[in-house]
Amino acid sequence: MAKVSSVYSPPNSIGKRKLILGLEWWKWLSIGLVLYAIIMGFVGPVPALPILHETIRNLYFHVPMWWGMMVILLVSLIYSIKYLNSGNTKHDIIACESVNVGLLLGMLGLATGSWWAKFTWSFTPLFSLDGWWVNDVRLNGAAITVLIYFAYVVLRNSMDEEQKRAKIAAVYSIFAYVLLIVFLMVLPRLTDSLHPGTGGNPAFGKYDLDSNMRMVFYPAIIGWTLLAVWMMDILVRLRVIRQKILINQFK
Amino acid sequence: MLLNEIKGLVKREITLEWRQKYALSGILLYVISTVYLCNLSFDRIIDANTWNALFWVILLFASVSAVSKSFIQEREGRLLYLYSITSPQGLILSKIIYNSVLVILMSLICLIFYSGFIGYLVQNFWLFLTALLLGSFGFSAILTLMSAISSKTRGNQTLMAILSFPIQLPLLLTLIALSKKAIEGEVLANCYDLVVILLGIDLIVVVLSYLLFPYLWRD
Numbered sequence: 001m002a003k004v005s006s007v008y009s010p011p012n013s014i015g016k017r018k019l020i021l022g023l024e025w026w027k028w029l030s031i032g033l034v035l036y037a038i039i040m041g042f043v044g045p046v047p048a049l050p051i052l053h054e055t056i057r058n059l060y061f062h063v064p065m066w067w068g069m070m071v072i073l074l075v076s077l078i079y080s081i082k083y084l085n086s087g088n089t090k091h092d093i094i095a096c097e098s099v100n101v102g103l104l105l106g107m108l109g110l111a112t113g114s115w116w117a118k119f120t121w122s123f124t125p126l127f128s129l130d131g132w133w134v135n136d137v138r139l140n141g142a143a144i145t146v147l148i149y150f151a152y153v154v155l156r157n158s159m160d161e162e163q164k165r166a167k168i169a170a171v172y173s174i175f176a177y178v179l180l181i182v183f184l185m186v187l188p189r190l191t192d193s194l195h196p197g198t199g200g201n202p203a204f205g206k207y208d209l210d211s212n213m214r215m216v217f218y219p220a221i222i223g224w225t226l227l228a229v230w231m232m233d234i235l236v237r238l239r240v241i242r243q244k245i246l247i248n249q250f251k
Numbered sequence: 252m253l254l255n256e257i258k259g260l261v262k263r264e265i266t267l268e269w270r271q272k273y274a275l276s277g278i279l280l281y282v283i284s285t286v287y288l289c290n291l292s293f294d295r296i297i298d299a300n301t302w303n304a305l306f307w308v309i310l311l312f313a314s315v316s317a318v319s320k321s322f323i324q325e326r327e328g329r330l331l332y333l334y335s336i337t338s339p340q341g342l343i344l345s346k347i348i349y350n351s352v353l354v355i356l357m358s359l360i361c362l363i364f365y366s367g368f369i370g371y372l373v374q375n376f377w378l379f380l381t382a383l384l385l386g387s388f389g390f391s392a393i394l395t396l397m398s399a400i401s402s403k404t405r406g407n408q409t410l411m412a413i414l415s416f417p418i419q420l421p422l423l424l425t426l427i428a429l430s431k432k433a434i435e436g437e438v439l440a441n442c443y444d445l446v447v448i449l450l451g452i453d454l455i456v457v458v459l460s461y462l463l464f465p466y467l468w469r470d
Contacts, residue, residue: 084466147417154413158404168403171463175396176418178459179452183421186448 027230033223037064040216058116060216064224065109066142072102072228073149077177080170090240092166095173096156097235099149101228106146113139141184148176253341260337260345268353278317278353282361285309290368299434302372306365307427311390311419313361314354318394319411321346322402334468343395343464347457350391358387374436382433385449386426392456393419399467422452 020028041060076098083091114132117139133139155172159165268275289305296302325333333342362383373379397415404410429445439446 144417144420151413151417155400155404155410158410164403167466168400171466172400172414175459175463178455179393179418179421182452182455186421186425186452 026226030223030226030230033219034227037061037216037220037223041220044216045212055116055119056213058112059213060220062109062112062116063217064220065105065112067221068224068228069102069105069109069145071225072098072105072232073145073177075229075232076102076173080173080177083166083170084174087163089162089166090236092170093236093239094232095170097239098232099152099173100235101232103146103149103153104231105224105228106142106149110142110146113142141187144183145180148180152176253338253344256337256341257345257348260341261349264345264349274320278313278357279360281316282309282313282357283364285313286361286364286368293369295370297370297372299372299431302370303427303431303434305369306361307386307423307430309365310358310361310386311416311423313357314387314390314394315412315415317353317357318350318391319398319401319408321350321395322398323408325402339465339468340461342468343399343460344457346399347392347395347460350395351388354387354391355384358383373430373434375433375438378433378437378439378442379430381439381446382426382429382449385446385453386422389422389449389453389456390419392453392460393422396456396460396464399464403467422449425449425452 018024037060041057046054046056076095079091079095079098082088083095118132152169152173156165156169159168286309289309293301293305296305394411394415397411397418401408401411401414425445425448429442429449432442432445
């Protein structure tokens with residue numbers, strides 16, 4: 001039980017956290033950046049481009065979600081490796097909750113991406129059932145990412161014993177993440193993509209993404225990533241508190 | 252040291268398999284009946300893409316059912332015994348070697364029956380064979396670790412499929428791309444990049460299994 005005890009020691013970070021109006025500085029930064037991205041995303045100037053038209057505003061929402069997801073999944077990978085080295089339950093909780101947040105962002109990214117693709121890449125009527133999915137490299141990569149991490153959640157739920165579950169889930173998560181990276185690197189070589197910058201399509205960076213858009217796009221990425229970390233932080237603290245309550249019941 | 256251990260463990264796997272021949276004949280029957288089923292439902296396939304995709308999908312499912320038993324069949328007591336006499340690295344490598352031999356044999360048999368029942372469209376046989384060998388090895392290496400993971404859980408057979416399919420996709424898609432070139436009669440020199448990708452994936456999988464299995468093993 002020595003390993004478990006590390007979770008129940010008083011959380012060292014909360015006392016030391018410097019608060020500004022009740023929140024840490026990076027949380028305020030996250031709120032500010034996401035709000036800025038949303039407001040500027042809807043009212044800011046965008047270049048008029050064929051096919052894309054006003055849907056280009058989705059760039060501020062869709063792409064930062066993927067960024068946030070990849071970052072938060074990387075956090076999960078790091079904490080999985082840490083767990084295998086330390087056996088500290090808190091590392092396992094962080095790895096698990098990062099995946100949960102990553103899955104949420106992944107689902108949102110899929111939804112916004114599918115919505116966007118419907119209006120730009122497919123030529124089906126607006127209310128028809130088909131045309132929501134185009135066979136595209138990045139889309140498939142995203143779908144596989146979500147599938148892999150749903151499998152991770154199922155794997156976790158199929159075991160009761162905490163230590164064993166944590167260890168096996170960590171092993172799977174490391175294995176899956178490495179192969180996912182391989183997949184994302186290999187896939188664009190196999191087929192053409194509709195996405196900008198691949199398969200002969202021009203990249204946004206070249207001329208589409210003018211300086212006005214960049215002023216919104218980069219803050220949006222940082223803001224959404226911070227928001228993902230914030231959500232993960234809350235979930236982790238909730239889990240730790242729940243475990244404490246559970247332990248106190250049996251004292 | 253490790254080599255001797257692997258040799259002994261592979262010999263043990265073969266002996267075990269030979270004693271209970273139903274497993275081997277079961278896999279054979281699985282492949283043959285699946286191919287025959289496809290023959291009945293598809294009639295003859297002339298389209299190269301469909302031929303290719305169907306072949307690999309059959310092989311994917313067959314290899315899942317062939318490899319899934321490799322850890323699940325080991326009883327608690329036997330695992331405990333193995334734990335006391337071997338190293339985890341030796342065990343996982345020997346399982347990978349044994350399973351890949353099994354899957355390679357199975358895929359060759361599958362190719363023969365598939366060509367017989369459904370048709371043979373490959374123009375560059377040696378390139379196709381390269382894809383087949385590298386692919387079978389990769390499948391079995393991935394599935395061996397997944398079998399080790401799923402043997403620790405309750406609903407192991409279903410979980411095995413859920414866990415391994417998304418992970419196998421990079422391998423599967425590269426294989427389909429390479430074998431499509433083989434069907435079109437491309438020469439090896441034109442698709443080195445795909446062969447290198449396949450080799451790379453195989454290597455990554457083996458290295459990861461070697462590094463990660465010890466953590467699964469200690470329970």
